[in-house]
Amino acid sequence: MSQAQLIEQWSQHWRGQNPRYRVAHASFGVDFGAEGDDRIKRPTRKVAIATMAKALRASAAKQGKSINDTLLRLMLGQKLGAEGAMPGLMGTTFAGTNNSGAAQVPGGRGGESWANLKRLLHGWGAFAHKDTNPPGPAGGPYIGWYFIAPTVQDSADQWLTGYAGTRAVLAHNPQTPEDYARIMRDSGYYTGFTNDREKEISNYASAVRRGMPSIEDINGPSNDPNAFSVDPSQFRSIRDRKITEDLFNAAKHGKQGSAWAFLLPDSWADMVKSNGVVWLGKPVTEAFHAQAQVTTTIVDTLMAHPVETVMGALGLAGLAAVLWPKHGESK
Numbered sequence: 001m002s003q004a005q006l007i008e009q010w011s012q013h014w015r016g017q018n019p020r021y022r023v024a025h026a027s028f029g030v031d032f033g034a035e036g037d038d039r040i041k042r043p044t045r046k047v048a049i050a051t052m053a054k055a056l057r058a059s060a061a062k063q064g065k066s067i068n069d070t071l072l073r074l075m076l077g078q079k080l081g082a083e084g085a086m087p088g089l090m091g092t093t094f095a096g097t098n099n100s101g102a103a104q105v106p107g108g109r110g111g112e113s114w115a116n117l118k119r120l121l122h123g124w125g126a127f128a129h130k131d132t133n134p135p136g137p138a139g140g141p142y143i144g145w146y147f148i149a150p151t152v153q154d155s156a157d158q159w160l161t162g163y164a165g166t167r168a169v170l171a172h173n174p175q176t177p178e179d180y181a182r183i184m185r186d187s188g189y190y191t192g193f194t195n196d197r198e199k200e201i202s203n204y205a206s207a208v209r210r211g212m213p214s215i216e217d218i219n220g221p222s223n224d225p226n227a228f229s230v231d232p233s234q235f236r237s238i239r240d241r242k243i244t245e246d247l248f249n250a251a252k253h254g255k256q257g258s259a260w261a262f263l264l265p266d267s268w269a270d271m272v273k274s275n276g277v278v279w280l281g282k283p284v285t286e287a288f289h290a291q292a293q294v295t296t297t298i299v300d301t302l303m304a305h306p307v308e309t310v311m312g313a314l315g316l317a318g319l320a321a322v323l324w325p326k327h328g329e330s331k
Contacts, residue, residue, distance in 0.1 A: 039223060040223055040224075040227045040229050041096070042088075042231070043088045043223055045088075045089070046220055046221075047220070047222060047223055048086065048087065048088025048089060049086075049218060049220070050218060050219065050220040051088060051222040051224075051225050052076060052079070052087060052088070052155075052156065053072055053076065053219070054222045054225050055152045055153045055157075055225035056072060056156045056160060057072070059153070059156040059160045062157070063160075063161070063170075065170060067170070069215055070175050071170075071174065072218055073212045073213060073218060074169075074175075075169070076212065076218065077208040078180070078208050078211065081208050081209070081211020082181075082204050082207035082211060083102040084102070085097075085099045085100065085102040085103075085146075086099075086100060086101070087099075087149075087152045087229065090234065093129060093236045093241050095235070096232060096234025097127060097146070097147075097148045097149075098150070098151065098152060098155045099146050099147055099149070100156065100159035101166075101189075102129075103147060103163060104131075104145060105147050105260065106162070107259030107260055108259050111262065111263075112262045114162075115262065115263070115280055118281065119280045119281050121150070121280075121281055122284070123150025123284055124279075124280045124281060125147075125279040125280050126145045126146065126263050126278045127145065127146055127148055127241075127275075127277045128145055128146075128238065128271070128277075129143070129241045129276075130143065130244075131144035133191055134191050134193060134194055141247060141256070142250065142257035143243060143248065143250075143251050143257040143260070144257065145263050148230060148279075149230065150229075150230050151225060151228055164187040164188055164189070165187035165189025167187075168183050168184075169183050169184065177205040177206070177209040177212070178202075180205070180208060181204040181205035181208055182201050182205075185197065185200060185201050185204065192204065230284055232277075232285065235275060238275055243271070245268045249268070263278050265278075
């Protein structure tokens with residue numbers, strides 16, 4: 001078998017076995033020794049916006065629907081302005097998780113079924129974060145559990161199909177922040193901090209409006225939404241996420257937050273040790289993520305450039321060492 005045939009065989013194998021690991025816009029000249037491609041896991045804000053916009057359009061298309069630019073800007077305004085949670089958005093307590101819109105894992109038996117299905121898929125998980133309900137019998141702070149998704153596309157699919165609020169806005173097509181916020185509130189997506197419905201809707205609408213990106217940004221250069229991009233190196237600590245032992249104990253003993261008892265570890269010490277993160281399938285480690293990104297950047301380069309050019313830069317032994325690692329999570 002020639003070098004060209006061998007490299008083509010490797011390329012086909014890795015594209016077949018790792019479809020989520022494709023690196024967008026791969027180009028020759030990448031530093032093959034770097035720990036992955038930060039353009040994927042740490043994009044610029046504009047690229048993150050355009051990538052999520054692309055993913056939301058694709059997700060809607062799977063349902064036989066379309067999203068016009070105004071509704072798309074409202075959806076992104078919610079993620080950026082009202083919730084502060086979107087894949088690629090750094091500097092928040094949701095960074096690295098690929099969570100969309102601070103969306104929680106379903107609670108109760110429905111949540112258990114959801115979690116069991118995700119155990120078959122690599123990269124799905126849940127993380128604990130403090131949340132608060134308005135005053136009342138079920139009011140006050142509690143530990144909520146929020147989904148972790150492998151890719152931006154997975155995040156968009158979960159967000160757009162898994163919640164009554166997002167299904168409602170997709171069906172009713174609101175075109176103003178006020179109409180959007182009202183539909184989301186009436187569908188139970190958010191409650192706010194008080195029992196004043198109109199005040200909460202007004203506040204939420206204002207936050208959505210502040211977060212709305214421009215038409216140029218939603219249609220700008222993007223990454224591949226299907227690239228594996230969950231990044232544990234960016235996960236914030238349970239202290240940053242305001243998780244306390246008192247909140248843990250309340251959830252453990254049937255009080256606020258107990259709807260997610262199936263995700264709670266046995267003890268507070270275990271909660272601290274896990275950093276409040278539960279991987280539903282095989283855990284994603286920083287080492288695994290780095291190797292996956294390096295490997296697939298090389299594969300994309302192989303597919304885009306002459307064999308002689310790549311081999312001259314990397315060498316057969318170097319290529320084999322990256323594509324066929326011999327240890328650890330990188331397999």
